[in-house]
Amino acid sequence: MVGGCAGQLPAGAAGAAPTQAWRSDQGDGTYLNPPLNADYPDPDIIRVGEDFYFVSTTFANVPGLTLLHSKDLVNWDILSHVVNRLEGRPQYDLADGGAYRAGVYAPSLRHRDGTFYVAVTPVGQSTRIYQARDPRGPWTFVELGQELFDPALFFDDDGTAYLASAIGSDGTITLYTLDRTVSRISGSRVVHYYQGAEGSKIVKRDGWYYLFNSIPRRLGMTVSRARSLFGPWETRASIDDTTGGHQGALVDLPNGDYYGFVMLDAGAKGRVTNISPVFWRDGWPIWGTPEAPDRVPARAPKPIPGHPFREPPASDTFASRTLGLQWQWNHNPLNDRWSLAERPGWLRLKAAPGDQLWSARNTLVQKGQAPGGRGEVVVDATGINPGDVCGFGTFGKFSGQLAVAGQPDGSRALTMRVTEATERGPVVDTRVAALPLTAERLWLRTDMDFRTERATLSYSVDGQRFTPVGGTLPLVYDWRTGTFQGVQFALSCYNPGASGGHLDIDGFTLTPLP
Incomplete structure (x- = not known):
């Protein structure tokens, strides 16, 4: 959808901070969509004072x-994660x-009286309301x-809390009233129906309530408006994936x-979040200009000029003694199987249980x-x-792993393994026979090219000359059998037995593809 090349800045942007793989802020008062050219799906964004907050599915x-x-809807940084550990189902431990x-x-983010709230429904569990000052x-x-699909939290002007919920296989939109503590449902009422509607969000402006819904069957979005939360609602089609997106x-x-x-x-790369100017026509929001x-x-002017580049x-x-906020584990980790302290300046991954990457802990x-x-x-x-x-x-639908494998005789070899997630379970393809290794220090490289949707894995014993291994592998987003996420970089260490060792990693560097 967008043009531009990572690292190329317009005149006047000289001296700006370098980018990793994508730079939205062009340094001349404009930005390119998407601001984050990576998998940040199911967005909900609010403003509190002069600060914007954005929560996303994981x-x-x-x-x-x-x-x-x-500070400007363009330059974003990771602030925190709402959920430290997933609880309540053994599947979260793989x-x-x-x-x-x-x-x-599909989290919903709101703020009231100095408190931040996030409503979310873990699959197969009751809806939760998280809060923090x-x-x-x-x-x-x-x-x-109750398990409410895609809950949409909304605080009215009088402070009353509501949750809207709709599931696309039906389209019935139910409004739930919550008590003042936002901890109990006190009532519910069906307020609207639109075939296929889900992903509801509610905004109020000038006495009108606006209800936004995703229509996944046609990858589009609708906007409805009413003078009362309980309707009647008038609905219009809005943008879709051919013109910008379908949920927001x-x-x-x-x-x-x-x-x-x-x-x-x-x-x-997954599902990205675009930011768009909006203008009003006859009381309806229109995306674009x-x-x-x-x-x-x-490309458009920045919503708020003057703020510096961030990513x-x-x-x-x-x-550090803590992992950077960019890192996540594939499921709940085994905390005794990794360390940043045992060898300062290195990440130590101790072999975790698993016989192949898809089912291994601590990736x-x-x-x-x-x-x-x-x-x-x-x-x-x-x-x-x-x-x-x-x-x-x-790591994704197809996961390519360039790995050091410990051999029965105590030697080490380099292998290239591809795991494909299928409806029948993961299928492992060992691309190359084990290449004997004598070097103890290795450089491992993963090139992801989302323009061709191919990846190349390579290694080096001196950090200068790299040798590709196993040919290219596909980069695929798949919500049916994959991770339901864009393809990720992955560090892993596993062993099907009980006497595993460890791998030490001396830093990770991300740069644009040459």
Whole structure:
């Protein structure tokens, strides 16, 4: 949908901070969509004073529900995660096939009287309301006793709390009233019906209530309006994936203007969030500009000028005693199987239970970035034991793992393994026979090119000359059998036995593809 190339800045942007793989802020008062060219799906964005907050789906990844912060809707940084650990189902610990494509998704973010609230429904569990005075946490939660699909939290002008819920297989939109403590449902009422509607969000402006719904069957969005939350509602079609996206709503600026945010299905990188100017016609919000209505612009003036370039972290030296906020585990981790303290300046991944990547505990991931990114790690394989498979690569529908494998005789070899997630379970393809290794220090590289939707894995013994291994592998987004996320970078170490060793990683670096 958008043009532009990572790292290329317009005149006047000289001296700006370098980008990782994508730069939205062009340094001349304009930005490119999407502001974050990576998988940040099911967005909900609010403003509190002069600060914007953005919460996003993370499924089974831990910590979960990423919360970002911005001053201008363009330059974002990761602030925290709402959920430290997933509780209540053994699948969150990778039992019974795990919780890929489940977990937590479609969160709703609101603020009232100095408290931040996030409503979310973990798959198969009751809806939860998380709250915190500080968006950095700590967050606590209560359960409402019902499983409400895609809950949309809304506080009216008098402080009354509501949740709207609709599931696309039906389209009936039910409004639930909550008590003042936002911890109990006190009533419910069907307020609207629109075939296929889900992903509801409610915004109020000038005495009108606006209800936004995603219509997944046609990858489009509707907007409805009414003078009362209980209807009657008048509904119009809005934008769709050919013009910008299909799930989102509005956020107001300090000056009273409005911008739209909307999710777009974008291939192997996953689902991105676009930010769009909005203008009003006869009391209806129109995405885009009067000159180009009903379309999210590829490039537009920044909503609020003057704020500097920022981006979520990606590269990591592992010098801290805590993992960077860009990292997540594939499911709940085994905390005794990893360390940042045992070898300061290194991440130590101890072999966790698993016989192949898809079912292995403690795989550490972060989002791939479009249009293309090169991830590189330096590893020390001294601690590899027989049976260990420890390495670096991609994680998704197809997961490519360039790994050091401990051999029965105590030697080590390099292997390339591809795991395909299917309806019958994961299928492992060992691309190359084990290549004997004598070096203890290796450079492992993963190139993801989302323009061609292919990845290449390679290694080096000197950090200069890299050798590709196993050919290319596909980058695929698949909500049916994959992770329901864009392809991620993955660090892993597992062993089907009980005598595993460890892999030490001396930093991760992400740069644009050459």
